[in-house]
Amino acid sequence: MTLWYQAEDPVTYAAAQVMQAQLSQIGINLKIEQHDGNSFISMYYGNTPPAQRPNFFVWYWYPDYNDPGDWLYPQYYSKQAGSAGSNGGFYHNAQVDKLLDRAALLADAKQRLALYNQIQRTLTLDDPAAVFLADLPESVVYRTSVHGYYLNPVYTQSFAFYQMWKS
Numbered sequence: 001m002t003l004w005y006q007a008e009d010p011v012t013y014a015a016a017q018v019m020q021a022q023l024s025q026i027g028i029n030l031k032i033e034q035h036d037g038n039s040f041i042s043m044y045y046g047n048t049p050p051a052q053r054p055n056f057f058v059w060y061w062y063p064d065y066n067d068p069g070d071w072l073y074p075q076y077y078s079k080q081a082g083s084a085g086s087n088g089g090f091y092h093n094a095q096v097d098k099l100l101d102r103a104a105l106l107a108d109a110k111q112r113l114a115l116y117n118q119i120q121r122t123l124t125l126d127d128p129a130a131v132f133l134a135d136l137p138e139s140v141v142y143r144t145s146v147h148g149y150y151l152n153p154v155y156t157q158s159f160a161f162y163q164m165w166k167s
Contacts, residue, residue: 003058004034004035004054004057007037019056030056044088046082066153066154069116075091076091077096089129096127149164
């Protein structure tokens with residue numbers, strides 16, 4: 001088995017090492033490959049057939065907006081594989097696709113949530129699409145004289161400067 005990580009990111013290298021060590025404990029040999037960002041992204045978003053791709057990519061995902069569909073659709077919808085989207089693992093599950101299609105048409109938040117819960121169960125338990133390693137904590141340090149700052153849970157490294165002031 002092979003895992004790719006981006007050379008420029010020491011956090012993903014550390015994650016790759018942990019995964020390699022844990023898999024070796026159960027007799028699975030994981031080859032870690034370092035690739036520059038361009039090579040990594042070209043493979044992830046490219047059309048190389050699944051059989052010729054690495055088994056794992058250590059990868060992050062940031063949404064465009066705070067909605068479950070913006071996390072699930074780009075990464076797990078079958079038609080988003082390769083250069084068509086962000087489904088770099090070429091994940092395919094017809095039931096997940098149907099649930100995503102239905103959720104996209106609903107305005108009722110409770111109905112959408114029920115569908116997204118089904119999708120989440122499928123992606124994590126019934127037909128795992130990935131090995132989810134971590135959800136890294138975010139920290140922001142600022143002086144007590146800075147006011148108006150709030151942590152945006154979607155865009156963690158953004159600052160609404162026009163709403164901030166210093167006393």
